[in-house]
Amino acid sequence: MHCFNTFVNKKEGFSMEKNRNLIIKNGNVIDPDVSEPYVEKKDIAIQNGKFVSIDEIDPSAAKIIHAGGHYVSPGFIDLHVHVFNQHAKVSIDADRVGISQGVTTIVDAGSSGYDVFDSFRKNVIETHKTEVLAFLNVSRKGLTESLSELADPSDLMTVEEAKEIFSKEKSLVGLKARMSRSVVKGQDVKPLLHARQLADQLNVPIMVHIGNPPPYLPDIFPLLRKGDIVTHAFHGKEHGILKKDHTLIPEAVDALNRGVLFDIGHGSDSFNFNTMKYFKEKYSYSFTSSTDIYDKNIQKPVGSLMTTMSKLLELGFSLPFVIESVTSRSRKALHLTEQGSFQNGTRADVTIFDVHERPTLLIDSNGNKKICHKMIDPIMTIREGEVVQKNEKG
Ligand SMILES: [Zn+2]
CATH class of the missing domain: 2.30.40.10 (Urease, subunit C, domain 1)
Structure with a gap:
């Protein structure tokens, strides 16, 4: 075996x-x-x-x-990875989790921020065979050593900075805001309110990471709009998308019904077989598959995007459904035109x-x-x- x-x-x-x-x-x-x-x-x-x-x-x-x-x-798209070796300690080489594993486009989810994006472009985007796109962290610093990049409001990127960088960096596909207690410290949803302002000005999606509260999902989800992405949606922690009776909390149903997208973002900590099983039993909302892969979780539990997809097959999702979750659905979520399709x-x-x-x-x-x-x-x-x-x- x-x-x-x-x-x-x-x-x-x-x-x-x-x-x-x-x-x-x-x-x-x-x-x-x-x-x-x-x-x-x-x-x-x-x-x-x-x-x-x-x-x-x-x-x-x-x-x-x-x-x-x-x-x-069509080439697979992994819309949540960490590949900024030069800056974030949770990272891995882009081609190792990209083309080496059958993934042609990867999206770094918030490792980089406004202050360090030059280095990300030079060291990652421009030097790999895998296409590298990015959600830009709403913290100007990107992922920091302490992994609490949203604890200090003075680190938040301004509207002017956001407009400047999004107008010149074509690899940016949206904003990343990590909404966990350990990241925001006492700030609760305030960094997300700021991300909301930026996203509305830029007309780009926010990828929101969910984890241990506060902030709690009933405070996070109402701030999300059609096209925003909830990554780590199927984690197994307390205060997740499911109630004790294994049905979705009402704020999750409302969010999905207005077009908010759920994404796996497997990671070390964020994918649970039972959460996905209960979700599948009762709901037919589509979602995207992604890995949140980096050096500490590649051996286990993540493996690769294809390993994550194999888990979904075992949970009873069809091969076409699983392929869509890394091609056409990801393309639409990221507003891409060239990827995830065989169109002439x-x-x-x-x-x-x-x-x-x-x-x-x-x-x-x-x-x-x-x-x-x-x-x-x-x-x-x-x-x-x-x-x-x-x-x-x-
Ligand atoms: Zn991540």
Whole structure:
């Protein structure tokens, strides 16, 4: 029996092939924008790094990738990671959790703030093969050594600073506000009220982290608007989204009904099998899947985005649902146009993967164990029509 992800940081098998004209032949293609048939054996054509229809491409000028027997999806998006090694102690190398694990776009969730974003751009965004986007911490400092970046109101980014940085940094997709007692100290929801002002001025989503109160969810959720994202939504701590009878607190129902999005953000501390199981039993709201991965949780309990997705399969979610949670739903949540889709003319990021029958003991963030019978394993990662990663068969 295998434990956790066996593909982590395997350098052997890594290769670079520069040919941006590709035909991916005979794969089991999963197109999250098409519901019927969900899985279809067909060819995917890429010209100059963009998807094109198969009759537009000259096969003699294209490299052929034989994908028979494998699944082919638009590149996976992980919208909550920490990859700012140069600044935040909770971080990991972007490509290790990106292309090495079949993830073509990652979103750093608040490791960086206004004061340190130059370093984030130079050291992370510009130096990795994985596409790196970011939620900017509403604290000017980003994640600090103490991890209490919202305890001092004088550290909050001003409206002027926010407008300046969002107008020039194209990798920014929204704001991050961590609403845990340990982060805000005595400030309760005040930093979120400030984030609300910034977000309304900028017209971007807020990703709100939830954890141990205060602030409490009945005070947090009413401040969120359509398109805002609640990460760590399915944690197993007290005062979470579920009442004792395993139904959602009314503020969570109201938030979901007005278009607030729930996100997994697995992390060391924030994903519980039972919370997700009870949510699934009673509700059909969609959500996004993400890892909150960094060096201290990659071995366990997180593993990779595909490990998190494998847990969802075991909990009874269908493969198409799980694929949407890392492609089309993430694209919409982040207001992206080029990612998470096979649409002609968009950027050709592709994840080729297998689903292996391989019973594997996995744990959630509270140490609960589950034998997961089907494991999703990366086979090949393509960025803008370039093969950037090949993995051995799992
Ligand atoms: Zn995080």
